[in-house]
Amino acid sequence: MNKTIAIQGAEGSNHHKVARDFYGNDIQLKECMSFDVLVDSLLDKTANLGVMAIENTIAGSIIPNYALIDNNNLHVVGEEYLNIHHHLMCLENQTIEDIKEVWSHPMALLQCKEFFKKHPHIKLVEDVDTAEVAKRISKENLKGIAAIAPKIAAEIFDLSIIEDEIQTIKDNSTRFVIVQTNEPAINEEVNKASLKFQLNHKRGSLAAILNVLSDCKMNLTKIQSLPVIEMPWKYSFFVDVTFEEYKEYEKAKAIIEIMAEEFKILGTYKNGRK
């Protein structure tokens, strides 16, 4: 049976690209209009796996998605880093002068605001998704309408890209994670882990944990503190580490389990950085 992969957004989105990069073309796609719906589809077993953006270079960590993974006890089983590009696409044989309206998600319209200032004849219309508009243009043969979407959408829906990279901020690398409800079997390729723990605001408590990680040859690739809501002076830490020896990782895990509160492995997986 094919795997069912839940993605945020529609076919042709960046989330779809990540799903395809991981599991190929032979997958069932479940399009979810929010990250909450995505998580629900994992919990009610209508999907086996989910693709979720987790941080990007413009906005930093997507804190609500950390909370979704944490609160629903999902397991991170993979990651991918993707450079996000917004392309303007429409039916073939049209120029930018032929485009009367662009339909897209408010966030995409916002990110491409500067570009559209130079083309005031184009009306910006809010829509529920970016890639789904690309699909609609293709299926309903809509002339004069353009979508803002990644390259994969132009490819799937046979649209032509009339402007490349129309987003204002050019350097937007996004990290996506693959999540599932079941704890995965240990896998030889695993060389990265995402950990979460709580510490009291006691001097040196984080340093003590990082000393253990260092002694166990863990390399820190991300650290982020978050105040625990309604518990003054208590902090959650989200830490990612890479390692060479799984045994060393197990050792670090066993020690931190004793030292920190609410210790939890959000996932172990293969490092997605090239």
Next chain:
Amino acid sequence: MNKTIAIQGAEGSNHHKVARDFYGNDIQLKECMSFDVLVDSLLDKTANLGVMAIENTIAGSIIPNYALIDNNNLHVVGEEYLNIHHHLMCLENQTIEDIKEVWSHPMALLQCKEFFKKHPHIKLVEDVDTAEVAKRISKENLKGIAAIAPKIAAEIFDLSIIEDEIQTIKDNSTRFVIVQTNEPAINEEVNKASLKFQLNHKRGSLAAILNVLSDCKMNLTKIQSLPVIEMPWKYSFFVDVTFEEYKEYEKAKAIIEIMAEEFKILGTYKNGRK
């Protein structure tokens, strides 16, 4: 001479509230339509101080603002934590049924989407700012139009709040900082510092720094790593510490200066947490 305070957004915004909490009503306000414009007004000396949102509980750190402070060598001289509330306001003696259109910033409209789903007769119209619409409604006596803005706007522009707290996510605490171009004089009230440094991806390098902070009795209230763009395996760290003794802070500073690269004090100021 009155101080000129640059704020992001308009009179009546949350940024204005912070300016007023710090410097009272007897200030010159400089309204800036972006954080870049705000920084420019500090650099060209048309404003003495700026108020800038820096992180919030929904989205985490506002990474581009960290970059603005860092790249322009601004000094953080104060901070305030504010709970963000979106209120729907209009001219007096109107009910929600009388409202035909809401004009607001796309981000505010997005954050209140669920509320407006329940009131489909209201047309959502994008505008450049939240509080500025409140001002316009008041000045031009616009009936049937509502703004989404904080309480301070209703107070200043004499509008009536017809719905409280219309944002979907209720718990949104935002941290604002006060920034200036000149290095401030040392002040007795100072008990918090924002530091930035770079480390190579060498095992234990961050633990070593945190050990120094701990030995010098610094309490960590925030830590965040950011990969340095185009320098693989090099990380920037933004760290906030609170302390009781300024002398201990100076000691920590002197040691980290030797241990880390690109060490920089983003500011020393009075802790804004109650």
